[in-house]
Amino acid sequence: MMRKFGLIGYPLTHSFSKKYFSAKFEKESIWDCQFDLYEIPQIGDFEKVLAENPDLEGMSVTIPYKQEVIPFLDELDLACAEIGAVNCIQIRDGKRRGFNTDYIGFKNSLTSWLGDILPNALVLGTGGASKAVKVALRDLGVEFLAVSRSKGENQISYSELANEPDFLKKYRLIINTTPLGTFPKTEEMPEIPVEMLNESHRVYDLVYNPAETMLMKACLEKGGKAKNGMDMLVLQAEAAWTIWNS
Numbered sequence: 001m002m003r004k005f006g007l008i009g010y011p012l013t014h015s016f017s018k019k020y021f022s023a024k025f026e027k028e029s030i031w032d033c034q035f036d037l038y039e040i041p042q043i044g045d046f047e048k049v050l051a052e053n054p055d056l057e058g059m060s061v062t063i064p065y066k067q068e069v070i071p072f073l074d075e076l077d078l079a080c081a082e083i084g085a086v087n088c089i090q091i092r093d094g095k096r097r098g099f100n101t102d103y104i105g106f107k108n109s110l111t112s113w114l115g116d117i118l119p120n121a122l123v124l125g126t127g128g129a130s131k132a133v134k135v136a137l138r139d140l141g142v143e144f145l146a147v148s149r150s151k152g153e154n155q156i157s158y159s160e161l162a163n164e165p166d167f168l169k170k171y172r173l174i175i176n177t178t179p180l181g182t183f184p185k186t187e188e189m190p191e192i193p194v195e196m197l198n199e200s201h202r203v204y205d206l207v208y209n210p211a212e213t214m215l216m217k218a219c220l221e222k223g224g225k226a227k228n229g230m231d232m233l234v235l236q237a238e239a240a241w242t243i244w245n246s
């Protein structure tokens with residue numbers, strides 16, 4: 001019998017997960033698994049998908065349902081509950097458990113890149129991905145500060161960052177969780193004072209297309225190091241696979 005997995009979201013025009021899992025099943029000769037797209041115009045249709053596919057064992061969740069899906073689940077993993085967003089569901093013995101594999105993917109890719117002794121971090125952007133990043137940083141014991149276009153507690157603005165050189169001395173890891181720099185608008189980048197960057201800085205850009213963003217390039221040109229979001233993307237998919245099979 002085929003084991004079934006899938007993705008819910010709307011719209012689902014270019015899904016990384018579908019491509020990733022289809023290629024994985026083929027490459028690893030996993031012939032008894034299939035991964036399907038369930039493009040649902042409203043979250044209420046999630047129940048219909050499950051009713052029509054009672055043998056689904058695992059689902060990935062993407063925009064716009066990472067939060068809206070929570071009331072449809074029985075349990076949330078601890079980090080996932082703290083983040084308040086689900087991107088992976090395990091369905092077993094009639095129970096639906098939610099996980100956040102962006103958290104796992106980010107945490108593991110960051111430590112395998114920089115090791116266990118990590119610099120203080122600036123987190124650019126305050127959207128869904130930033131929440132997974134912040135919980136991961138907290139769990140790794142990294143001091144961090146958010147940078148946002150809007151005012152809020154425990155966060156600074158881009159102009160405060162530009163006008164106060166001490167921020168880039170104290171925080172040497174810059175994590176971009178904004179979509180700025182993503183194809184096709186590859187000329188865009190967050191407004192950070194690049195002239196203050198030096199060889200001690202590290203840029204971790206969650207953007208993975210293009211492979212080298214303008215922000216990464218700016219840091220590399222000053223002698224620093226930079227990493228894109230591709231490892232995180234692959235690790236979050238593999239974390240989902242582990243959860244579905246554990």
Ligand SMILES: NC(=O)c1ccc[n+]([C@@H]2O[C@H](COP(=O)([O-])OP(=O)(O)OC[C@H]3O[C@@H](n4cnc5c(N)ncnc54)[C@H](OP(=O)(O)O)[C@@H]3O)[C@@H](O)[C@H]2O)c1
Binds near residue numbers: 105129147182206
């Ligand atoms: N590599 C991976 O595995 C992975 C995983 C998840 C997400 N991502 C990528 O991470 C990015 C963010 O995802 P998300 O779901 O968090 O998106 P999102 O919810 O739309 O949030 C992004 C945040 O970026 C800031 N922002 C948006 N437009 C901006 C602009 N024009 N200028 C400056 N700041 C802007 C906003 O924060 P403020 O309003 O506070 O400024 C916003 O909350 C996307 O590019 C996504 O593809 C990658």
